[in-house]
Amino acid sequence: MDADITLTVDGQVRQVRVDTRTTLLDALRDRMGVTAPKKGCDHGQCGSCTVLLNGRRATTCLALAVAHDGAEITTAEGLADGDGAPHPVQRAFLDHDAFQCGYCTPGQICSAVGMLDEARAGHPSAVTTDLVGPVELTDAEIRERMSGNLCRCGAYVNIVAAIQEAAR
Amino acid sequence: MNPFEYRRATDVAEAVAAVAERPDAVFLGGGTNLVDHLKLGVTRPGRLVDITRLPLDRVEPLPGGGVRVGANVRNSDLAAEPVIRSRYPVLAQALLSGASGQLRNLATTGGNLLQRTRCVYFQDITTPCNKRMPGSGCAALDGYTRHHAVLGASPQCVAVHPSDMAVALAALDAVVRTHGPAGQRAIPLVEFHRLPGAQPERDTVLDHGELITAVDLPAVPATRRSAYRKVRDRASYAFALVSVAAEVELRDGEISQARIAFGGLAHKPWRAQRAEQVLRGAPATAATFQRAAEAELVGAQPLADNAFKVPLARNTLVSVLTELTELTGATEPTQEDTP
Numbered sequence: 001m002d003a004d005i006t007l008t009v010d011g012q013v014r015q016v017r018v019d020t021r022t023t024l025l026d027a028l029r030d031r032m033g034v035t036a037p038k039k040g041c042d043h044g045q046c047g048s049c050t051v052l053l054n055g056r057r058a059t060t061c062l063a064l065a066v067a068h069d070g071a072e073i074t075t076a077e078g079l080a081d082g083d084g085a086p087h088p089v090q091r092a093f094l095d096h097d098a099f100q101c102g103y104c105t106p107g108q109i110c111s112a113v114g115m116l117d118e119a120r121a122g123h124p125s126a127v128t129t130d131l132v133g134p135v136e137l138t139d140a141e142i143r144e145r146m147s148g149n150l151c152r153c154g155a156y157v158n159i160v161a162a163i164q165e166a167a168r
Numbered sequence: 169m170n171p172f173e174y175r176r177a178t179d180v181a182e183a184v185a186a187v188a189e190r191p192d193a194v195f196l197g198g199g200t201n202l203v204d205h206l207k208l209g210v211t212r213p214g215r216l217v218d219i220t221r222l223p224l225d226r227v228e229p230l231p232g233g234g235v236r237v238g239a240n241v242r243n244s245d246l247a248a249e250p251v252i253r254s255r256y257p258v259l260a261q262a263l264l265s266g267a268s269g270q271l272r273n274l275a276t277t278g279g280n281l282l283q284r285t286r287c288v289y290f291q292d293i294t295t296p297c298n299k300r301m302p303g304s305g306c307a308a309l310d311g312y313t314r315h316h317a318v319l320g321a322s323p324q325c326v327a328v329h330p331s332d333m334a335v336a337l338a339a340l341d342a343v344v345r346t347h348g349p350a351g352q353r354a355i356p357l358v359e360f361h362r363l364p365g366a367q368p369e370r371d372t373v374l375d376h377g378e379l380i381t382a383v384d385l386p387a388v389p390a391t392r393r394s395a396y397r398k399v400r401d402r403a404s405y406a407f408a409l410v411s412v413a414a415e416v417e418l419r420d421g422e423i424s425q426a427r428i429a430f431g432g433l434a435h436k437p438w439r440a441q442r443a444e445q446v447l448r449g450a451p452a453t454a455a456t457f458q459r460a461a462e463a464e465l466v467g468a469q470p471l472a473d474n475a476f477k478v479p480l481a482r483n484t485l486v487s488v489l490t491e492l493t494e495l496t497g498a499t500e501p502t503q504e505d506t507p
């Protein structure tokens with residue numbers, strides 16, 4: 001069964017017809033040619049499909065495209081500013097060599113951008129001792145908050161360093 | 169995945185009718201469990217009724233000091249809510265220990281309660297499973313049972329309920345509000361999930377077409393301390409082997425009130441009433457905590473691979489209670505104890 005939906009992807013308003021079974025990830029990659037979000041596990045377990053959905057980080061492999069009709073999506077590709085200069089989180093990933101093969105990277109970057117907003121808003125994590133106090137982004141905090149993004153190359157040490165820098 | 173019709177509900181009654189009228193219709197929340205099951209073939213509905221645009225996304229104060237959590241409130245938003253962080257830390261901690269940041273932004277309160285077991289045989293449609301296909305058998309019984317139940321299981325099913333949030337809600341005496349074809353009801357959380365018995369296909373007491381609209385949290389006195397502790401195979405982003413939600417109040421070094429629930433041990437969040445009985449009125453000492461844990465776990469029936477869960481549950485409970493009562497010290501109650 002088909003449905004016509006509208007998505008704003010990296011600033012562009014786009015209409016697309018999808019089967020109701022299509023996930024947001026497949027709609028982006030296969031129907032719209034937006035390949036920044038990657039398919040790793042397709043079951044919500046690896047984070048490589050993470051985008052900013054209406055400004056918040058979200059996996060796209062377990063979201064149905066039709067259910068997100070009207071949504072605004074920013075992928076890692078859309079994070080750069082108008083002149084094409086990389087986003088501070090992207091810059092920090094480059095400076096800290098925070099990847100090897102790069103497959104998990106677009107998801108890591110979107111997740112980091114969303115996570116930094118959450119921390120700035122004072123949202124606690126599972127390792128925060130004072131649930132009502134301000135958040136101090138220690139390495140332990142960053143690891144916990146980024147635990148939904150797996151990296152098969154094990155670039156974690158540099159990912160944490162890159163996010164530390166972007167947080168400053 | 170079988171084809172299905174997609175409907176977007178605009179009001180509660182319409183959503184209920186759209187599911188009630190078709191035996192193969194289901195509600196769609198954030199989709200983080202349902203869509204996984206569609207892909208795996210665990211369930212094959214013919215109609216999905218999307219309830220995420222219903223106005224059930226608010227956290228509101230209730231008269232008398234409680235809090236009403238709309239069914240569509242996202243797990244991340246609930247954990248970040250100031251009143252939850254300050255008055256219901258056990259719930260904030262349970263939510264934050266579940267899944268990942270990007271999943272919690274999608275997952276809803278209603279969907280979290282109704283997420284299904286992570287039993288690998290339930291998720292693998294090539295193996296027998298009484299929960300997925302009633303009468304087909306239980307592959308776990310002769311399989312790998314590290315993650316399965318030690319309390320309240322049946323010969324038909326030894327699965328555990330995976331939700332962290334629900335364990336905290338069980339300790340909090342939360343109430344699930346529903347709207348179904350037969351009207352509205354309020355179901356105490358501890359009676360909401362079922363033990364498997366001879367009908368493991370039924371996780372909860374909900375009827376077909378019955379929509380969760382909200383979860384009500386009773387008021388908590390300011391002197392109550394609560395915490396959630398989750399033990400798992402890795403530091404983060406894994407389901408619980410064992411978890412404990414605990415709330416205590418102290419009066420002159422004695423435990424005046426205790427509410428305890430275990431996760432990872434049973435087919436439902438396990439409210440530990442035997443442990444609570446031992447705790448109430450007893451001195452807040454390590455010996456009391458040991459006795460309480462043992463009173464609850466004496467009936468445990470471990471399977472081939474999960475005997476470790478019994479001492480793990482005991483030690484986790486003792487540790488959480490020690491931490492909570494050291495924190496509270498001998499604080500005098502300063503406020504009326506509202507139920």
Ligand SMILES: Cc1cc2nc3c(=O)[nH]c(=O)nc-3n(C[C@H](O)[C@H](O)[C@H](O)COP(=O)(O)OP(=O)(O)OC[C@H]3O[C@@H](n4cnc5c(N)ncnc54)[C@H](O)[C@@H]3O)c2cc1C
Binds near residue numbers: 204219267277282331
């Ligand atoms: C990789 C991964 C790791 C996870 N780790 C954890 C963890 O550590 N701890 C944990 O607790 N959870 C964990 N989860 C599970 C997650 O919390 C659930 O998938 C989520 O809470 C389900 O919410 P949802 O809104 O996405 O539900 P959906 O998938 O949309 O729905 C789930 C079920 O609930 C029904 N439903 C939804 N809303 C309602 C309603 N209002 N009324 C009636 N029926 C309704 C649906 O019909 C469906 O049967 C994990 C999930 C993934 C994918």
Ligand code: SF4
Binds near residue numbers: 296299300305324327
């Ligand atoms: S334990 Fe329950 S869910 Fe797992 S295979 Fe047996 S019947 Fe199915």
Ligand code: FES
Binds near residue numbers: 041
């Ligand atoms: S592809 Fe979505 S989480 Fe792995």
Ligand code: FES
Binds near residue numbers: 100101151
């Ligand atoms: S850089 Fe290769 S998976 Fe992360």
